[in-house]
Amino acid sequence: MAFVQDTPKESFRLSMLIYDTRYRSITIQVIVLILFLLFLSWLVNNTIQNLAAKDRTFDFGFLGARAGYDINQTLISYTNDSTHARAALIGVLNTLLSAVVGCTLATILGVFIGVLRLSKNWLVGRLMTVYVEVFRNVPVLLWILLAGTILSETTPAPSAYRVTEAMQAAGEAPKASMIFDDSIALTNRGINMPAPMVDNGLGRLELGPISMNANVLAFLIVLAAALWANHLIRSHAKRVQEETGIRPTTWWKSIAVIVLPLLVLGWWLGFHLDYPRLTKFNFTGGMEVLHSFTALTVALALYTAAFIAEIVRAGIMAVARGQSEAAFALGLRPGRTMNLIILPQALRVIIPPLISQYLNLTKNTSLAIAVSYMDLRGTLGGITLNQTGKELECMLLMMAIYLTISLIISSVMNMFNRAVKLKER
Amino acid sequence: MMVSDEVAIQITNMNKWYGSFHVLRDVNMTVQKGERIVICGPSGSGKSTLIRCINRLEEHQQGQIIVDGTELTNDLKNIDKVRSEVGMVFQHFNLFPHLTILENCTLAPIWVRKVPKKEAEETAMHFLRKVKIPEQAHKYPGQLSGGQQQRVAIARSLCMKPRIMLFDEPTSALDPEMIKEVLDTMISLAEEGMTMLCVTHEMGFAQAVANRVIFMDQGQIVEQNEPREFFNNPQSERTKLFLSQILGH
Amino acid sequence: MMVSDEVAIQITNMNKWYGSFHVLRDVNMTVQKGERIVICGPSGSGKSTLIRCINRLEEHQQGQIIVDGTELTNDLKNIDKVRSEVGMVFQHFNLFPHLTILENCTLAPIWVRKVPKKEAEETAMHFLRKVKIPEQAHKYPGQLSGGQQQRVAIARSLCMKPRIMLFDEPTSALDPEMIKEVLDTMISLAEEGMTMLCVTHEMGFAQAVANRVIFMDQGQIVEQNEPREFFNNPQSERTKLFLSQILGH
Amino acid sequence: GTLDDVKARGELICGVNVGLTGFGAPDANGAYQGFDVALCKAVAAAVLGDASKVKYVPTTGETRFTALASGEVDVLIRNSTWSFQRDVDLKFDFVGVNYYDGQGFMVKKDLGVSSAKELDGATVCIQTGTTTELNLADFFKANNMTYKPVTVADDSEGQRQYLAGSCDTYTTDASGLAASRATMPDADNHIILPEIISKEPLGPLVRHGDNQWGDVVRWTFFALLSAEEFGITSANIEEMAASTQNPEIKRLLGMEGDLGAMLGLDKDWSKRAIAASGNYGEIFEANIGSATPIKLARGLNALWTQGGLQYAPPFR
Amino acid sequence: MQEHISYVRSQMLPPLDPPAGEKGAVKWLRENLFSGPLNSVLTILGLLALYWVLSNALPWLLHSVWNANSLGECRQIIAERWGEGATGACWAMVKARWHQYIFGFYPQYLYWRPTLAFCLLFVALAPVLYTALPRKMLWFTALYPALMFWLLWGGSVWAPVMAMAGFGVMAVVFKLVSARFGVIIGASAGFVAAVLWWLLASGPVTAALQGAIPLGIESVDSDQFGGFLLSIVIGITAISASLPMGILLALGRRSDMLLVRTLSVGFIEFIRGVPLITLLFTASLLLQYFLPPGNDFDIILRVIILVTLFAAAYIAEVIRGGLAALPRGQYEAGDALGLDYWQAQRLIVMPQALKISIPGIVSSFIGLFKDTTLVAFVGLNDPLKGITQIVRADINWKGIYWEPYLFAGALFFLICFGMSRYSMWLERKLKTDHR
């Protein structure tokens, strides 16, 4: 047919707004939009009125003011002369540290428990079931509180390590002693470990506003180079395997290539360990992992692991039995079958619920104050809020930060999820 | 069709229980190299169990199974040896959905037989050509039809160059139009002299290629015979009943 | 069989796209009241799409569809009107699994036609008797066989007292034995003079009841003719090929 | 204003501590008791004529000021320090000081520390959301010392950590320290260091700008103080009212003048306030004084006539 | 070709008993505990772990004291009975204060009211969960929220009656208007009328009725709520109130309309992206900024509102899963029968989607119930931290840590575990699909 005739244009009638499918959705959306805008302006209007009534302002200027309080765990430099903004940043970093370590631990533990729950071993299966049920059905706050209590109640105080003159005279040993050749001390405040130090340090690298420790930078560069070399060795091995079918042993080459350069760098920088020493009140020197951090992170990890275990179990069970049978029939050993066949498939089922567990764990770090850990909620949403009285600003900022973290986590994981999705017809 | 005098599979007085349920009772069976055997029988009679015992997907509790000179015991080495000599094709294909067709076919040769990848791929393409789907090599199983998937499953087994092939109802999950393409593949395999054990109810296939038909009931081998005799002149009542049902259908 | 002169469905120069994919091309078709039309054609040729356009489960982008005097536009009132005059039966039945058979049948009359419940139930029982399953009225769909479910689906459509019935491969999800009972139901419906459009590959059915067979390919109506002529003397090459495939099968 | 609201409501809403022994905490029957709570009762008695017409809203360090600012509570009597920022920037009015306190340190005896100046490098337990955090930072800075803060959410958690040895010293208001120490099973093993590093005037506060209501709370408190000064107790108040010749007592108890009316109350307001749980001294002794397990000495909180700071302006 | 003897078995063998290794305790041990070196190692590790836990906890549990008036007395008794230095649990605290863990500060002589409300809850839930029960009972379910409110908070009987009357107003206006102007306008008008009723009319009418016919029970303020009563009230109110919201949000998220979808997604993702505790702080700190000046209401109510929003986002995702599990054909069949959007949703889609979602809803509820412990951070007396803090502020119980946590934890475990088992049972029951 030469041309297609269009239906004649109808004249517009008002009733079409409701009864015509084309306009109807627009009508509804316009109404929704209007209602939404009305609601929004109502909120904003109320806020303005309330602020005026309370004679308050809405500004974030306070973030630049001196914070005046101290924080016990600071990943980047901070003193009580730093600003509230810096304190908030410390909080964010502490939150992230706890979240990252917690997620990693929870994943390892969860996979472990999930697999063990499927084991044929009756006793282990039951124990794992008890673990999962007990942890899942009790509020996470309780686990955090208990973890904090257990850590501080069952470990010796720093003073227990002290050898007083009287004790020396009597030939008594102190009540507690450091482990691993006097290098690690476990007290009821934290774990004191040796810290890496260098003699001929490279100083600091000033790059505009960013100031970096050149030693760390050098370490990272050498490590990256070593890993790259290791990657080359492995891909060579893979090529050899593809050509001859036999994979050359590479583990000693890998170790050499990674360890040697680092040893050389350490020797050149004058690397040594700084051991913790007992001073008047505490162990100083070395590195201290505070119990507040450990308690929060471990409690969250244990709690979340129970959920992850269930997810992993469901994921593995979702892979049809026929898959492992087919692999066995082809002569693959159980270990290989797990690695090559079961896990890659289970992963697809596991990832989406895993994302929400990661999100939950990250959000649950906001309970840190229960064990005296200073996270974002403790700094910006706690002390800063209290000292400045800027509730509106602090809370909004805090929500925005949490939201950003959550969105980043879920979008990264979703990207990963899309990458491993099964191809269907 | 050639049947050599060498013994491929020798089963003697084999018994198997699931818990206290006696699935296989006193099974005795000898399969010559190059022989093609069809196993049939009512549902639940233990056909699948028997065939799965042969490559140790199930463990038997009494008696002896010797496959290609190797006795199946708890010794892992023996099991590995047997499994790499015996190919198996399942009712539900059991392709690995996360790997392409080609990867499905090269996986076991590379990891079990340590064949170089290149060579494994060539072999795979050879067998894929044989089952007439070389052009699908880079698709994923989910993108193929059932018949195509089952042919890939056969090719995958063949890539391990097995001496014996086991089939467990390879066509029963397929639409009628696809059954034919799979049976054709199996017939061409039979013509090349592969030792085959096949659980199937496709009596046409049995008549065309089998050297022997074995009829099982309640875990026992009730009757075995060459196909013509088996169909035209069944001996036991049980067999007669069974044949009347499936042939009349 | 009576075919009146009145027009039930009039489709003029209708075009439809999915995104940029042109599914239906310049379709022109007139269906008289009481006519029974069978639509066939290869998979993906747009049969389902055409039939779904007729009760606006899909929207067409160009041209005109007039059903029983009502033009299908974006006007909701027209759509409602057409839908209550046109019954549709799907390939997968689409019964509501949470409602009993009787509730499935009375739901739309009660809520759309505002028929009193009592009356709706009487009508429903009448049609259930007609499709020969009145005794199942208080069971749930999950408790019926496929053929019974499809007959319920037909009864459910009939309860709305439609003037036109659309069928989209009503038997293709059924086992062979059940196909017959559904076809019988449809034939008895046809004998009562219902206007019917039916997508099906059951050529026996087409020969028995259709006034006209329409053959579609690639979104176009390639050929239409009365059944005898259509089967014995297909005009286009495409049709010949198609018929040779499905009849030979 | 708030006074009218309270009268209309027939109930005083008083923001109190969630659980601070001796100052404000519910008992086994859920009835709030304590030094701060007694003041709530006195205000309720003065305004509504019934000391039991109080609704106690438990507040945390973090929620207390918002609760007051938003009008959720009428008055906040919850050991809150009177500071410039809270008074001026947060827009509250502190109507008086019912307890003069100061921040101190408690350590275990075997630590061998006798002065806060020796705490360099110590781990310090401290409650969040209070002025003590800032005082602590200032003190250590001024003395060029360092410390490690362990920030706890509430008093009981602070005590627990201190007892478990998670920190070397616990710092909070000296009254709180004394109260904690008194209830420890091994009270003798703990000492409170002599340094008081800050001024912590604790008092009731109300919203800025509601002066009439502020006056009611303020003068109710002063009435309790004056009562102690004049020797009026809950036991002898009727008798005193009947027999006294002192014109100021007469004005205080509403026998003379119309002070009550000026506040927007009736003339017996102060009598009821005093009768509710006694005068300031009685309240002190009953809740935190030396007869209680908490055993706080009057110290700065003695009347000015006895060398303390508690001083009520004249009722005239 | 080799000659085959045709071999026919003449008689069937009787089944034999399995060999010894296939049954009995030996088999069980071998299969379940020591089926390989790895398994044996695991078994031993498991036994060690079990021993470690028991050896640490058992003495403490065995040295329990149930009758004492203070922690000091407890310690004394333990020292007397089991020697100096022995540790033991002091459950006397639980005995003295259990009622606060359960009811908070609710007046003791009124304990029957929350108990009754809780029992009636099961009656109200029954017709929802057991379809076999008469449909008439749903009326009780619909009225239950008002009844619960009245029983818990007390006061004039007219307040809940008038609140319920709002729904009546909504229904009447909807009937009248939709008959003439269509469903959409009818629904909006009904909604507006109901809101007007609640805002303007219900208060005065209640007062008037109370004046005329005074009927009521003693009222209890919400600041007296605490412990598990508080958790349960917050949990149940929030879940049931969030259900309709969650349904709307889930539908919105699946809508074709860009704006509606964006708003729904935005809301859901926002709520799910921030910790509950920030929402609770919003309830306690920020709501005063967002609501009209002078509009301050009960902190429990504010917390319930925010927790409801929180739950709604999660419920919406659960229901979205249920909707996605419905085959497309169900929608099409609804369309083809001429049902309109809301009819199809109400009659076809929701009954099925909700049924699929019940396990998800239950687990949201369990999660929410556990999360109610966080209200301690805004000063409410949750059973875990709030009440414990109050108990510890008592001179007698100062310094007690494990017992309150274990007690509250055990109660939480019982409730949550029970519910999760119940939902698993329900899931299995629903899976059978009527067959």
Ligand SMILES: Nc1ncnc2c1ncn2[C@@H]1O[C@H](COP(=O)(O)OP(=O)(O)OP(=O)(O)O)[C@@H](O)[C@H]1O
């Ligand atoms: N893992 C198992 N545990 C217990 N019993 C089993 C198991 N697998 C199979 N059975 C039982 O063993 C018997 C034989 O099963 P098998 O699968 O070998 O039968 P089949 O002859 O292959 O039947 P079909 O034709 O249905 O596939 C059946 O009664 C079955 O129920």
Ligand SMILES: Nc1ncnc2c1ncn2[C@@H]1O[C@H](COP(=O)(O)OP(=O)(O)OP(=O)(O)O)[C@@H](O)[C@H]1O
């Ligand atoms: N929602 C959709 N979006 C995009 N393309 C579609 C959609 N639905 C169908 N199509 C495509 O439109 C074409 C016609 O589809 P239709 O379902 O009408 O074919 P059919 O003739 O009914 O085939 P069958 O016999 O397989 O049912 C097909 O190529 C199909 O892939």
Ligand SMILES: [Mg+2]
């Ligand atoms: Mg089988």
Ligand SMILES: [Mg+2]
């Ligand atoms: Mg179709």
